Amino acid sequence: MFVFDTDILDALPTRHDRRVEFIHASVLELDEALRRLAAQSGAPGGGLIVRHGPAPACIVQLALALGVREVLANRDYEPQAIARDQRVADALRAQGIAFSDHKDQALLDRDEVLTRQGRPYSVFTPYKRAWLEKLDGFQLESYPVERHAGHLAPPPQGESLPSLSQLGFVPTNLQALPLPTGISGARQLLRDFVPRMGAYHEARDYPGRKGVSYLSVHLRFGTVSIRRLASLAARQAAGGCPGAQTWLSELAWRDFYFMILCHHPQVTTQSFRPEFDQVQWDEAPDAWQAWCEARTGYPLVDAALRQLLHTGYMHNRLRMVVASFLTKDLGIDWRRGERFFALHLNDYDLAANNGGWQWAASTGCDAQPWFRIFNPVTQSQRFDPDGRFIRRYVPELARVPDAHIHYPAAMKPAALSACGLRLGIDYPLPIVDHAQARERTLRRFSFLADRRKTD
Template identity: 40%
Template structure:
């Protein structure tokens, strides 16, 4: 039997069920990746990542990865005709548009006599397999995750199959897919920060396992490298979440002192699962507030303020550091994501969907489920959300989670010489301190674009009107 394995967000060999079964059940397998130009557009940082991840995958497959561009269904039909393939294998996706596309492709291929075999490679538990006592989906994280942990028997990882059966057919070049930024090439910071691909993902996991101790205590600290930074690798399926799960449990068997760190880390993986659960059951998650009353919130149309926020020039150092980290590396620490999102939504009254779109364009881990659920969570309009009246104070957040200002100094070098007690509120520093630190407020670094206390009161008043 000749088969096609259609790679999507599963750009790895280890524990890749579609690849494993295609090779086990076929005489000859053609590995394809399709850059579907009719699908939801990717952000710039995602495209950069995809380019490098495909390059790494192609190398691992002995340069046998076929790249094509266009409509997925047409390309798969063409490829089946050219190769006389009688089966197509893929790993399942969960975004509403992808589900629709995959259903159409599956039924059309099957009508043409081609077998379609699909698998779970992306999640510990697929969204429809987890139900509450009423047989409905979960709306609150804690009972969801407890339920998952109680039931879970996570299947073992699949090995890397031998690749002798792989065959190549004609395709386009990676360069012709135009995924890399040109004129200007803004990707230098991304190149410095990441190694896309399966080998990079495996390195990240082993580094993180060596540094797991202290995760629980320090995961909220952007000035300390305490989190795994596995998110882009997970987003692109360069590492299997099952592998992470089993690695963590094996570690627990031998090193019980790490229990609270490991369980805390797994609960973050649980938030990822929960976001997928929500997106599957509530397909409007990326666009509509889950709490309907928020549809009438009097958001402001403030394109200039949005620009100031996106460039990291708000005058609040922790917000600006986060936005600059994002622009430079395609990543932002989770605590800082919450702070900058709260500032955009509650201090500037700009719709959460605008922030979500900016993150979609600039994050290397841009993920429809996680991004939508997290923005709704901060806005207070999501399932199990942070209450609307919880408005992050950017100064206190900075002082609590970046106490010496190391994170701010790293991303805002113009503030580097300011003493610790002013680093999160430079406008309170005496003139002498500012000038000896080489800072001229309003010139070298902005004054706050808005008074936080006033903005907080304004947001709470508006919230009362809902």
């Protein structure tokens, strides 16, 4: 059963939502795949039963209609989802029906990876060592779904899956983007990535190169198996492949952030390290608006944000760059940036994005030291050296030479004229001076250094 939960959908700010369209297309394909499986086993029907409404009511109604003894669900780690599942469990229990949830989107979750003292890890590196030690054949094997297909209940007679418009949503530009949907889309992307996995450790940081897997949205919505991905990576990593080792480490990060959210749900609104809630962030409404609209005057930052606004995707290296720029250059609260990503990212996942934003802001677990501040110009020079990515998303800088593409504000009038660029008109002047902003950030966090001296 799949529920298009109106408690979630009705709260979305727009009816143009790529994620809803992605899920809808993937649900249609899953229904077809289940019907094929059932037909191969000789069972009647066996497709997906889809409902549109509040999850607790829909699930209880179907459970009663089918006469089931127990409802089983995939486990979630977000506080709101946990509360929803508790409401479902309570409603089912009132009808004499059991409820249980099971691990699905993580390899190891909850209390499966703990310190020797039996506590959750708060630093990634020792967590990863313990995580790798616990990975075994069971976690790396696919669930045997085919043999169970014959037991699927057929959908009610004459029932069809709701269309996107019946859900209250309209098509977006999803179909025009290089984002294949559903199980087949995930398989397509995985086939493309496997031959490139060996170079992942080097290529993943360069947004102008095809270095990453682009599977994040499929992992987010379950159209690809985390067990299958980890199995592929583990086999190559065991053979000494550095790219596979790095990719497996990224999958460990994903489990790590699920674990953090599970054990520390307060991180959704507070700093993981409580002392960082004393940081005094700036309101800076003009700077915030410029960041949101990709008008910062720093080409790599603007290109990254335009990529997000146009496609719903942002390269992982760039997520760190723009998050550091917002929190360390503009002095704006990480929670505002995290909410902005929640609105726009196709692959938005509360656990990973909260962890990433707190890492960039130096308020989270395993955070970079607060006095380490990304320089948006040197990051651009290092990871987009020829400006290929910048020119794709900031075409007004197309004629700017490589030497100046990372910071056009340093160009002299004659050079600007030669490439037909008018700063402040065709492209904005920098909204902040990085060197000055760095000094402000050091002062902003200085109370922590003073506190350590007195401890």
